[in-house]
Amino acid sequence: MVDHTYETIIEDVLDKGYSIIDNFLSPSTVELLRNDLLWQYDDDQFKKAAIGNHTNEVIKTGIRGDFILWMDETTANGPQQLFFERINDMVQYLNRTCYLGIFRKEFHYALYPEGKFYKRHLDAFQNDDRRKLSIVCYLNEDDWQPEHGGELVIYLKDKDAREKPLNIYPFPGRAVIFESRVLEHEVKPANRERLSITGWLKTQ
Numbered sequence: 354m355v356d357h358t359y360e361t362i363i364e365d366v367l368d369k370g371y372s373i374i375d376n377f378l379s380p381s382t383v384e385l386l387r388n389d390l391l392w393q394y395d396d397d398q399f400k401k402a403a404i405g406n407h408t409n410e411v412i413k414t415g416i417r418g419d420f421i422l423w424m425d426e427t428t429a430n431g432p433q434q435l436f437f438e439r440i441n442d443m444v445q446y447l448n449r450t451c452y453l454g455i456f457r458k459e460f461h462y463a464l465y466p467e468g469k470f471y472k473r474h475l476d477a478f479q480n481d482d483r484r485k486l487s488i489v490c491y492l493n494e495d496d497w498q499p500e501h502g503g504e505l506v507i508y509l510k511d512k513d514a515r516e517k518p519l520n521i522y523p524f525p526g527r528a529v530i531f532e533s534r535v536l537e538h539e540v541k542p543a544n545r546e547r548l549s550i551t552g553w554l555k556t557q
């Protein structure tokens with residue numbers, strides 16, 4: 354059966370390299386995940402995010418200032434299961450219709466304290482290019498406004514190859530999907546805590 358949301362995602366990513374999907378997660382799922390994130394954060398389960406992967410990771414607060422907690426699907430609690438069901442449904446569709454060959458994924462919760470940011474970067478590692486698609490899902494409060502900041506800026510190119518940044522606000526329920534190896538992006542500081550799930554669909 355044709356799913357219009359997924360078809361739009363596929364078309365967007367092929368055309369433009371990214372897709373923005375509002376209501377990717379329902380308000381009730383966002384609230385459950387937000388409460389779970391905050392509970393785990395208060396329980397000291399998060400660690401300072403590092404740059405690089407397991408073999409060469411370093412903490413550089415001048416580059417990124419968020420705290421993360423990796424999510425394990427095999428031990429997922431109720432809210433996390435809702436999240437993985439949503440992702441798995443999408444991945445199955447992408448694999449079936451586009452032969453994307455995604456059979457691994459990794460996701461983490463992220464909390465950016467007020468004023469923290471993640472400087473311009475690419476999500477693919479120098480020593481590992483298995484990350485194909487990056488996905489960010491925002492878990493912020495319903496009253497998040499543009500003046501709270503915290504934009505995801507993606508650096509697009511216009512048809513003359515001139516750089517054209519696009520600001521995307523982290524509204525709750527919204528997901529942004531983009532090609533990990535292609536699109537440079539950054540997270541601007543917000544004037545309140547900024548909550549999300551970030552992850553990658555991988556080919557191996």
Ligand SMILES: O=C(O)CCC(=O)C(=O)O
Pocket residue numbers: 463471476489504505538539540549551
């Ligand atoms: O939170 C976002 O909007 C993007 C996060 C990001 O770029 C990353 O974790 O690699």
Ligand SMILES: [Fe+2]
Pocket residue numbers: 474475476487538
């Ligand atoms: Fe990133």
